[in-house]
Amino acid sequence: MMRQTHFSLLMLSTLLMTPPLYAAQWVDSLLEDLGSSETVDESKLIDWGVLPGPFYNPEMGVGIGAAAIGLYRVDKQDRDTQYSTLSFTGFASSTGAFGVGFENNTFLQQDAWRLFLKGAVKNVPTSFWGIGYAAGSQDSNKREYTAKALELTPELAYQVAPDLYAALGGSLVRLSTESDEPLFTALPGGERNQSIGVSARLSYDSRDFLPNPYRGQVASVKYTRYLPALGSDADFSTVEARYSYYWQLSARTILASEVYGYFTHGDVPWNQLAQLGSDKRMRGYYEGQYTDRNLLTTQLELRQQLSGRHGVALWVGAGTVTAHARELLGAEAHWLPNAGVGYRFAFKPRVNIRLDWGVGRNTSGFYFQVNEAF
Structure with a gap:
């Protein structure tokens, strides 16, 4: 028995x-x-993989996205330089939003030169609350509109000293809005505007692999000047500053930290102001709900590899927007909390597909993206 x-x-x-x-x-x-593998096939010009996935976030509702990811070496004999990456993404959602984007990081001549190129075209029904923390805190200020946007940011960097890079680049942002709300005609930049600028960046970057660092750090400051002489509708400037540090606590555990700031000056169009919330920082917040001239965010993320190609991530963070930069660390700043959990799948070596669930104050969002948030 x-x-x-x-x-x-x-x-x-x-x-x-x-x-x-x-x-x-x-x-x-x-x-x-679909191209998933634990090794890179270097016999190919570019080793491609394609992966679809779902998402939900406050701006676009429920949707489906797809990503094509490619890894390659410009010089097949150079075994020391990190892999160059090329990714294409596309999405469509329940709100009628759709768009396509790409991002390319190319490393040349044993990492002496770096070429970065990023762009996107999108049509997104979204919302705007106004400028300032107080405006974003009141649901009655919410105004709906459809944004049709084109964005392009090229950059070429040269290594002037070990891990120290000087870069020149550009920025093109073209926005057209559709809305019955009179608010948008009164905002700086109006219903339609174009911003074209040139940029300079200085960065110290010792990260071992940009899309998914295990160790190293990056400290960078980028200045961009938008000028009517270049075709910009307004004369203004932005400063973007970032510091990130990565600790490899064990073979399977990474601790990543970041402090990020965005500052504006001049006749800034409303869509070029600092906006809190994205798939990289303050995940879960409606992008653009809290908008002002200056922004400061910080985050700490623990990344744990599990069995096989699976992993998880946990993070906490905070952020604020203010009219004046001096207020960011003062009593005038209203800090918003952020936390979340994510699933990781190593679709290619060191290239993760991430599914993140971010939570903020009275808001949350689910993101499907390629590569780590920072």
Whole structure:
């Protein structure tokens, strides 16, 4: 009787385990067909992979996204320089939002030169509360509009000393809004505006791999000047500052930290002001709900690799926007909390697909993205 019971339990456990095992094998097979791998095939010009996934965030509701990810080396003989990356993304959501984007990081001549290129075209039904923390705190200020935007930011960097880079670049932002609200005609920049500028950046960057650092640090300051002589509708400037540090606590555990600031000066169009909330910082907040001339955020994230190519991430953070930079660390600043949890899947070596759930004050959002947030 005891032997029969053991046999029955064994059969039951086998039956219960078979569907999950079969499902896991089926998923692994599907991902391999889409280009997922634990190694980079350097016989190819670019080793590509494609992956679809869901998302939800406060701006766009429920949606589906897709990402194509490529890794390559410009010089196949250079084994020391990190892989160059090229990614294309696309999305569509329940609110009628859609868009496509790309990001390219190319490392040349043993990392003496770096070429960065990022762009996006999108049509997004979204909302705006006004300028200032007080405006964003009142739901009655919420105004709906549709943003049609084009963004392009090229940059070329040269290594002037070990891990120290000087860069020149540009910025093009073109916005057209559709709304029945008279608010947008009265805002700086109006319903339609174009911003074209040139930029200079100085950065110390010792990260071992930009899309997913295990160790190192980056400290950078970027100044961008938008001028009518270049085709910009307004004359203004922005300063973007960032410091991040990465600790490899163990072979499977990374602790990442970041302090980020964005500051504006001059006749700044409303869509070029500092906006709190994105898929990189203050995840879960409605991008643009809290808008002002200056922004400061900070975050600390623990990244833990689990079995195989799976991992999790936990983070906490805070951020604020103010009219004057001196108020960011003063009593006038209203700091907003942020926390979240994420799932990681190593689709390619050191290239993660991330599914993040971010929570803020009376808000939350779910993000599907390629590479780590910072």
